[in-house]
Amino acid sequence: MTKYVIxxxxxxxxxxxxxxxxxxxxxxxxxxxxxxxxxxxxxxxxAKREKMGYNKPIMVQxxxxxxxxxxxxxxxxxxxxxxxxxIWDVMMQKLPYTIVVNLYSILISIPLGLGLGIYxxxxxxxxxxxxxxxxxxxxxxxxxxxYAFLVQYIFCxxxxxxxxxxxxxxxxGSIFSGKMFVSMVPAIMSLSFGVIAGFTRYxxxxxxxxxxGDYMLLARTKGLTKAQAISRHALRNAMVVILPMIIxxxxxxxxxxxxxxxxxxxPGIGNLYVNSINVRDYNFFMALNIFYxxxxxxxxxxxxxxxxxxxxRIRMGSKK
Amino acid sequence: xxxxxxxxxxPKEKFQFVQRGDRIHDEKLQTKAVGYLGDAWNRFRTNKSxxxxxxxxxxxxxxxxxxxxxxxxxxxxxxxxYKTALPKADCFKNSGFWDGGKREQQxxxxxxxxxxxxxxxxxxxxxxxxxxxxxxxxxxxYNLRVDSYYSVGYVYVNLSEAEYKALMQYQDETGIQVCxxxxxxxxxHFVRGNDGAxxxxxxxxxxxxxxxxxxxDDNGKYIPNYLTSDDPQKAGYTSLRIPGDGENGVWYxxxxxxxxxxxxxxxxxxYFNYQxxxxxxxxxxxxxxxxxxxxxxAVGARFSLILAICVxxxxxxxxxxxxxxxxxxxxxxxxxxxxxxxILASVPFMVVATLFQLHLAGKVGPVVSLLFAFILTGxxxxxxxxxxxxxxxxxxxxxxxxxxxxxxxxxxxxxHIFPNSLGTIVTGAVMTIPGVIFSESMLSxxxxxxxxxxxxxxxxxxxxxxxxxxxxxxxxxxxxxxIFIAILEISFNLFGNGLRDxxxxxxxxxxx
Numbered sequence: 001m002t003k004y005v006i007x008x009x010x011x012x013x014x015x016x017x018x019x020x021x022x023x024x025x026x027x028x029x030x031x032x033x034x035x036x037x038x039x040x041x042x043x044x045x046x047a048k049r050e051k052m053g054y055n056k057p058i059m060v061q062x063x064x065x066x067x068x069x070x071x072x073x074x075x076x077x078x079x080x081x082x083x084x085x086x087i088w089d090v091m092m093q094k095l096p097y098t099i100v101v102n103l104y105s106i107l108i109s110i111p112l113g114l115g116l117g118i119y120x121x122x123x124x125x126x127x128x129x130x131x132x133x134x135x136x137x138x139x140x141x142x143x144x145x146x147y148a149f150l151v152q153y154i155f156c157x158x159x160x161x162x163x164x165x166x167x168x169x170x171x172x173g174s175i176f177s178g179k180m181f182v183s184m185v186p187a188i189m190s191l192s193f194g195v196i197a198g199f200t201r202y203x204x205x206x207x208x209x210x211x212x213g214d215y216m217l218l219a220r221t222k223g224l225t226k227a228q229a230i231s232r233h234a235l236r237n238a239m240v241v242i243l244p245m246i247i248x249x250x251x252x253x254x255x256x257x258x259x260x261x262x263x264x265x266x267p268g269i270g271n272l273y274v275n276s277i278n279v280r281d282y283n284f285f286m287a288l289n290i291f292y293x294x295x296x297x298x299x300x301x302x303x304x305x306x307x308x309x310x311x312x313r314i315r316m317g318s319k320k
Numbered sequence: 321x322x323x324x325x326x327x328x329x330x331p332k333e334k335f336q337f338v339q340r341g342d343r344i345h346d347e348k349l350q351t352k353a354v355g356y357l358g359d360a361w362n363r364f365r366t367n368k369s370x371x372x373x374x375x376x377x378x379x380x381x382x383x384x385x386x387x388x389x390x391x392x393x394x395x396x397x398x399x400x401x402y403k404t405a406l407p408k409a410d411c412f413k414n415s416g417f418w419d420g421g422k423r424e425q426q427x428x429x430x431x432x433x434x435x436x437x438x439x440x441x442x443x444x445x446x447x448x449x450x451x452x453x454x455x456x457x458x459x460x461x462y463n464l465r466v467d468s469y470y471s472v473g474y475v476y477v478n479l480s481e482a483e484y485k486a487l488m489q490y491q492d493e494t495g496i497q498v499c500x501x502x503x504x505x506x507x508x509h510f511v512r513g514n515d516g517a518x519x520x521x522x523x524x525x526x527x528x529x530x531x532x533x534x535x536x537d538d539n540g541k542y543i544p545n546y547l548t549s550d551d552p553q554k555a556g557y558t559s560l561r562i563p564g565d566g567e568n569g570v571w572y573x574x575x576x577x578x579x580x581x582x583x584x585x586x587x588x589x590x591y592f593n594y595q596x597x598x599x600x601x602x603x604x605x606x607x608x609x610x611x612x613x614x615x616x617x618a619v620g621a622r623f624s625l626i627l628a629i630c631v632x633x634x635x636x637x638x639x640x641x642x643x644x645x646x647x648x649x650x651x652x653x654x655x656x657x658x659x660x661x662x663i664l665a666s667v668p669f670m671v672v673a674t675l676f677q678l679h680l681a682g683k684v685g686p687v688v689s690l691l692f693a694f695i696l697t698g699x700x701x702x703x704x705x706x707x708x709x710x711x712x713x714x715x716x717x718x719x720x721x722x723x724x725x726x727x728x729x730x731x732x733x734x735x736h737i738f739p740n741s742l743g744t745i746v747t748g749a750v751m752t753i754p755g756v757i758f759s760e761s762m763l764s765x766x767x768x769x770x771x772x773x774x775x776x777x778x779x780x781x782x783x784x785x786x787x788x789x790x791x792x793x794x795x796x797x798x799x800x801x802x803i804f805i806a807i808l809e810i811s812f813n814l815f816g817n818g819l820r821d822x823x824x825x826x827x828x829x830x831x832x
Contacts, residue, residue, distance in 0.1 A: 019663060143758050145784070
């Protein structure tokens with residue numbers, strides 16, 4: 001197991017390195033945008049460019065880039081937006097919004113999704129199951145932005161229950177305050193429909209398969225009630241597949257949703273990424289590329305490894 | 321050792337067919353054999369939701385292919401006066417639903433303004449008055465259903481001499497009044513009414529064009545305020561006249577000569593009909609550029625579908641070749657190839673799409689660079705599916721048997737392993753289509769790719785991006801593309817599920 005984990009992590013670093021090099025080279029091959037005259041920190045930006053060796057060969061620049069990251073944790077400064085501010089500081093300032101919105105979303109989605117999935121599996125082939133399965137099919141297919149438009153139109157414009165845009169920090173006081181939560185509700189709703197449907201589908205599929213297993217029959221035969229058999233045997237076995245999915249969701253909250261953040265004006269990481277592309281701020285773009293790639297890689301590894309920890313039958317790296 | 325050698329060297333003539341001449345004592349098969357595809361079709365047919373989804377996909381495809389050819393409008397059609405016109409289906413006329421009308425609240429001045437349009441040409445801009453109330457300041461407000469087509473009313477147009485003559489001839493031939501007398505108020509500054517073309521009546525305060533409150537006579541009727549002269553053929557106008565014209569020797573003026581030709585005031589509904597041969601009626605309304613959403617949607621859907629099918633096909637071919645090689649040979653070949661595809665799969669799609677846009681959009685255009693981006697990482701999914709299927713099937717007995725009989729690698733891959741994994745692989749390829757459409761729409765919506773809106777290309781994502789900011793006032797701009805894409809995604813998912821079950825031979829007879 002340890003050997004397998006180490007191997008996976010080494011592979012991850014290799015992949016990460018190759019992708020970073022490719023990204024860096026491709027970005028540096030693009031024409032360097034001029035520093036905006038309006039920025040008051042223009043000298044800082046120019047000095048930073050000089051330090052990063054913008055007119056040296058690309059591989060030297062890459063070396064300087066890595067060096068400044070590893071020795072000083074310096075990811076560069078914003079050139080086209082947040083001029084003169086450190087990339088890392090800006091990212092850390094944006095990250096809480098993304099995390100909080102997504103955290104609320106999955107905290108609502110997971111119990112609902114699991115509950116509906118369990119209910120559907122227990123009522124399999126009855127009308128309740130048919131209704132849930134049909135709705136799941138619809139909700140899983142419809143793109144999240146369609147919900148966003150509908151939620152915004154119905155709840156924000158027509159009914160006026162929620163504010164159109166996120167409350168600012170000065171209005172709401174704190175990012176965890178009730179006012180902030182209310183203004184986040186439309187985004188949370190739009191994010192949750194698809195996740196709930198996904199969890200429902202997986203839970204139903206897993207549980208209904210597990211329920212037909214022989215050990216369930218045995219459990220009932222030896223005198224357990226249906227509820228006992230389900231909670232002690234069926235659910236535990238179904239969780240083997242569902243739990244890694246939950247873990248994956250939790251890592252995914254760092255990345256957030258580009259389009260939902262854009263629609264609801266959440267000042268999170270996703271919005272930062274889209275803005276960095278639209279204004280061609282390559283320092284932000286590069287740092288966020290690394291960020292997103294890392295999230296993808298780490299969640300892949302954690303999910304794989306978690307199978308091994310959760311399910312004693314799986315021993316990874318062993319020759320079978 | 322000895323034995324093996326002997327077996328290898330059996331001469332050909334020693335072989336003979338064993339049972340060829342024997343009578344078969346078993347009962348003969350009574351039913352017809354069902355082939356792979358026939359069996360798949362049988363299973364697919366019984367899956368009702370998949371069949372419905374398939375029919376829906378066909379309908380959407382036909383919509384995308386046929387509508388641009390038969391529609392009154394093209395994607396380059398833009399009408400400056402029918403911007404953000406509301407959806408209108410002629411069969412729902414005056415029903416309060418899908419009739420091009422919108423609920424609006426107006427004060428009495430606004431109500432009278434809208435009411436006046438219909439008084440002149442008989443085309444009421446107000447479909448229905450829901451109710452009215454008096455607020456605390458004593459002003460009356462009306463809740464109205466306003467026709468977004470007829471409320472355009474009249475516009476001033478500049479015509480060349482030939483156009484002017486042709487228009488008069490059209491009026492004489494058809495008996496349809498297009499030109500209306502010029503209003504005396506037309507050179508004031510108006511906030512509404514197309515340069516004041518709709519203010520054909522006397523106002524309470526002539527100096528203040530902006531307020532626009534009409535002066536009514538004792539019977540509560542509008543008092544016409546046209547340019548007049550004693551010459552019945554001022555500016556060469558010899559055509560139809562409106563009722564009340566020419567009384568007491570005073571004639572209304574229908575056009576004015578200017579440097580380039582004539583300036584006339586026309587009923588825009590009829591003028592549009594005169595120019596295009598049909599009355600304006602947009603089934604899904606128009607966007608803020610005055611483009612017909614119905615047509616744009618079909619063109620955009622066609623673009624998105626063609627792009628998605630191209631991507632799916634190319635990725636399918638690349639993925640199958642790559643995955644087959646990986647899966648069949650295994651070992652070191654697999655190791656190296658798997659590393660490569662692993663790295664490609666780990667690059668977030670946004671990064672690839674953005675970098676391709678930044679590098680290539682200027683050289684080969686946004687569409688081609690988007691296609692490249694989809695292909696660069698898209699085939700990895702198919703390849704890994706194919707690889708898994710190969711690992712699953714290559715150890716099976718029938719493959720071993722084929723190898724024992726001396727089948728070549730290629731034959732084993734394409735004759736024995738491939739058909740068994742076809743279901744999973746084809747389903748995967750079909751499911752890339754909705755994925756591509758979704759990604760494209762997301763990238764367009766976020767303005768990461770910009771399909772030029774002035775050109776003949778649009779996509780569903782571009783249409784969504786257009787509607788951004790009009791969600792409250794004109795939701796139809798964004799809702800029709802959004803609903804379209806939702807239906808498309810649902811259909812493809814259902815169809816994909818049905819296809820997966822249908823192409824899986826191990827489910828044969830599972831239902832019966």
